[in-house]
Amino acid sequence: QLQLHESGPGLVKPSETLSLTCTVSGGSINRSNYYWAWIRQPPGKGLEWIGTIFYTGTTYYNPSLKSRVTISVDTSKNQFSLKLSSVTAADTTIYYCARHAGHGWYYFDYWGQGTLVTVSS
Amino acid sequence: EIVLTQSPGTLSLSPGERATLSCWASQSVSNNYLAWYQQKPGQAPRLLIYGASNRATDIPDRFSGSGSGTDFTLTIGRLEPEDFALYYCHQYDTSPQTFGQGTKVEIK
Numbered sequence: 349q350l351q352l353h354e355s356g357p358g359l360v361k362p363s364e365t366l367s368l369t370c371t372v373s374g375g376s377i378n379r380s381n382y383y384w385a386w387i388r389q390p391p392g393k394g395l396e397w398i399g400t401i402f403y404t405g406t407t408y409y410n411p412s413l414k415s416r417v418t419i420s421v422d423t424s425k426n427q428f429s430l431k432l433s434s435v436t437a438a439d440t441t442i443y444y445c446a447r448h449a450g451h452g453w454y455y456f457d458y459w460g461q462g463t464l465v466t467v468s469s
Numbered sequence: 470e471i472v473l474t475q476s477p478g479t480l481s482l483s484p485g486e487r488a489t490l491s492c493w494a495s496q497s498v499s500n501n502y503l504a505w506y507q508q509k510p511g512q513a514p515r516l517l518i519y520g521a522s523n524r525a526t527d528i529p530d531r532f533s534g535s536g537s538g539t540d541f542t543l544t545i546g547r548l549e550p551e552d553f554a555l556y557y558c559h560q561y562d563t564s565p566q567t568f569g570q571g572t573k574v575e576i577k
Contacts, residue, residue, distance in 0.1 A: 395514065395557060395568040400499075410565040411470075442488035444513055455504035455561050457525065 351396040352445050352460035359466050366432040366465055370445030378403040378423035383448040385428045386419060388441040400453060401428055435467045471496055471560050472554035477570035481577040482510045488545040490572045494557035497538045505534055508555045517542060
């Protein structure tokens with residue numbers, strides 16, 4: 349059974365860079381031809397796609413965040429990561445990692461449990 | 470960007486009743502690339518429907534999806550206690566992928 353697990357600091361200071369890692373277990377990132385994504389959800393609000401990466405390193409970003417986002421993959425560790433720079437209070441949300449289904453840039457069939465990141469001094 | 474608008478914001482129903490949730494897209498969603506998710510407090514979203522009308526693995530048949538173009542519907546045939554939750558639609562046709570703002574199904 350595929351499992352995804354987010355990890356990283358729960359508190360980040362304004363103007364700093366948020367860094368999160370998603371560890372994938374029960375399947376290999378580089379042998380599966382799947383796309384992997386980051387999604388976020390402000391507490392009590394809706395969902396926002398942040399970006400997606402393929403195991404080759406090809407990335408796709410939401411234009412609303414593109415200037416601040418970097419997603420990378422480490423196939424040796426079966427992980428992919430998110431960096432969001434110049435954070436503000438508006439970046440205080442729950443961050444999820446997820447897998448796109450079907451060997452394409454499709455819907456999300458597996459999700460991590462989510463991790464809350466608070467931006468505060 | 471395709472904007473998805475869900476209606477109603479909140480649906481108050483009793484167990485055993487039928488729930489009808491709507492999702493309207495600001496432009497046509499090609500190939501019926503529209504999914505529905507259920508989310509309970511403190512949990513990640515769970516995939517219910519993909520391709521507008523295909524149930525995901527292990528999803529009960531009381532959940533059904535329909536629609537095309539700009540108008541999509543999620544129907545829950547007879548509400549079970551565990552169905553009271555938030556529901557989101559999601560289009561994966563064009564970038565950026567977007568979600569609706571959600572419909573809360575609450576116990577009346």
